[in-house]
Amino acid sequence: METLTLDFDETQTKLYLKISNAIRQAIVNGAVMPKEQLPSTRVLAEQLSVNRHTIMAAYNELIAQGWVKTKQRQGYSVADILPINSALADKTKHDNTANKHSWRVIKPSNHDFSRPANEYAFNFAGGNPDIELFPFNEFRSFINDALNRPSIKALNYGENNGYEPFIIEVSKYLRRVRAIVNKEIVVVNGTQEALYIIGQILLQSGDCVAVENLGYRPAWNALKNAGAELIGIKQTDQGIDVADLELLIKRHNIRLLYLTPLHQYPTTTTISAQHRVQIYRLAQQYNIPIIEDDYDHEFHYKSQPLPPMAANDPSGLVIYLSSFSKIMFPGIRLGVIAVDKSLASHIVSYRTLINHKANVLLQDAVARWMRDGGFERHLRKATRCYLKRRKCMIDVLNTFIDEGLTIKFTSPKGGMALWVDVGERAAEIAQLAKELGLFILAENAFHLHQYNDENKFIRLGFAGQSEEKIQQGLKLLKPLLNK
Ligand SMILES: Cc1ncc(COP(=O)(O)O)c(C=O)c1O
Known part of the structure; x- marks a missing residue:
């Protein structure tokens, strides 16, 4: 161990005892645990600006008391079993709950982290x-490139909408493969962050969001957190029941629509082109933005997938979400929002409240990978x-x-x-x-x-x-x- 922060008892006059007491207190507080290495006499002497002999005297005192052990050429470490009464032992284990602070949690979220x-x-x-399919070796070289030729300016604060070369690659891909044009790209740490920000910007208490009756709970939780009530739309084997949606719009204060049109989550049905037009017209008529969560667009078999609703969006009311969680792996925490310019600036600005920007090094590596063709391969x-x-x-x-x-x-x-x-x-x-x-x-x-x-x-x-x-x-x- 190199550094140990010590708290000194100024009433103690002898320097070596002052130091040994402070080390003992660090052990009792759990700052260093049984069997852990302690700083060498040289390091501690430098840190405290004292003579090495003083540190040796302090350690010898602790060895005599049973707090510290030493072995030749291995320096000093905390004893395996501490000479401590049971109340103190509890304290070192950090399981003393009797006088713990009780938090006033205003917004508890009961996410279940049990057995993933x-x-x-x-x-x-x-x-x-299947994360094992990911070409880690190939990707490593793009991470190396990003580190070998770092973009110093972009790695700093600023340019919060995303790393320009990554935005260029993503825009090109969305234009070519998904026919999405005339949208601004905002890079986010995954779709979940996008949903949270959009909810906070567009919703308030008393608003309703129409969602599929069977759907993606993490998205719902983010939208509910903004104060909205969720209203379920009936589903059919062709996605959602458009007549039911119209009825709901007439009955409720619906301010946002959240849909998974391509592969409905979880039933996998696709909203037909004809129904998409009807949904879009309703949204236009009642001025309701649509969040289109296109979470696994690429994984379509045998035929071309339908272009996203965002590809035909003359009013600019579709907020299109695309994640890298399925394309790469969920731990990458990378996604994009393709959205009308008029909303993009609000999203970027709100995001600075929770996080300045998405990880630039990763965006750089993924941009290089996309440019090379590895992404599509x-x-x-x-x-x-x-x-x-x-x-x-x-x-x-x-x-x-x-x-x-x-x-x-x-x-x-x-x-x-x-x-x-x-x-x-x-x-x-x-x-x-x-x-x-x-x-x-x-x-x-x-x-x-x-x-x-x-x-x-x-x-x-x-x-x-x-x-x-x-x-x-x-x-x-x-x-x-x-x-
Ligand atoms: C419906 C849906 N949307 C989005 C995502 C991806 O979310 P994120 O980008 O936050 O990992 C998933 C992942 O499981 C999903 O099932």
Whole structure:
């Protein structure tokens, strides 16, 4: 250990005792733990501007008292067992709760951090990419490039909307692949940050947000946090029921619409081109912005995906969100908002309240990777792989059906999961599956209102694990479906 902050008792006159008392106090307070190395006599002598012999005398005092041990050529460390009474021992363990401060938490959020999906032997979570497919070696060279030729100006404060070369690459990609033009790009630390900021800027208490009846809870939580009430739109096998949306707009103070039009989360249906036009006209007529969460656009199989609603947005009311969590991995915390210029400046300005800007080094590396073509190569590879896994899952489930199991599903055109009708015991099946080491969610995890739960559907993600794992996991699941 190099540095140790010490608090001295000024009433002690002997210098070595003053120092030994301060070190002992640091041990009692838990600043250094049993078995941890203490600073060398040279370092501590320099730090305190005293003679090394004084430090040695202080350490010898602590050795004599049993607080410190020393071994030849290994310096000094805290004793394994402290010569301390039980009350003090409790204090060093930091588990003394009796006189802890009790916080006045005004906005508690009860996010469940219990056992994450990736800790299960078989992870059928719907939206997980397979991180092992990511070309880490290839990406390393772009991180190295970013470090070898750093953009000193951009690495400083300022340029808060995003790193210019990254914005150029993303704009080019969105224009070519998703037909999005005439939008300003704001770089964010993932879609969640975007949703939070948009909620804070556009919503207040008393406002309503129309959302799909079955949907993405983290987005809902961010919008609710801004004070809004969520109103569920009925769903059909073609996305949302547009007539129901119109009715809701007439009845409620709807100020924002949050949709996942391409691969509806979690049911994987696509809102048809015709319905998109109707939804857009309603939004225009009633002056309601649309958040379009296009979270897994690339993973569409066999045909071209429909262009986003943001690609045909003459009024500039679509706020388009795109995340790198599925394309790369969730830990990258990178996403973009493509939005009309008139809102972009408000988003950038509000973001400075919580974070100045997104990580510039990462944006630089990803921009270089995109320019090199590696980004699209990876996407093609991942899409081919997910297509195979999708086929594997469909084949296994079809053999279950051939063998007499009463499950139903439609093969999705895209996305990373199947929405499977298992009859009437979905929640029980998901629970029992967890006990067998399979992470599976039932429809109750996605409903805005539990009274809509028909307890029929489970969601089976196919992208995040190998075909072997899919086969093994489904084999374990089969007896649960059979009851
Ligand atoms: C519907 C939906 N939107 C967005 C995201 C991505 O969010 P983020 O960019 O915050 O990781 C996910 C990821 O699971 C998602 O399922």
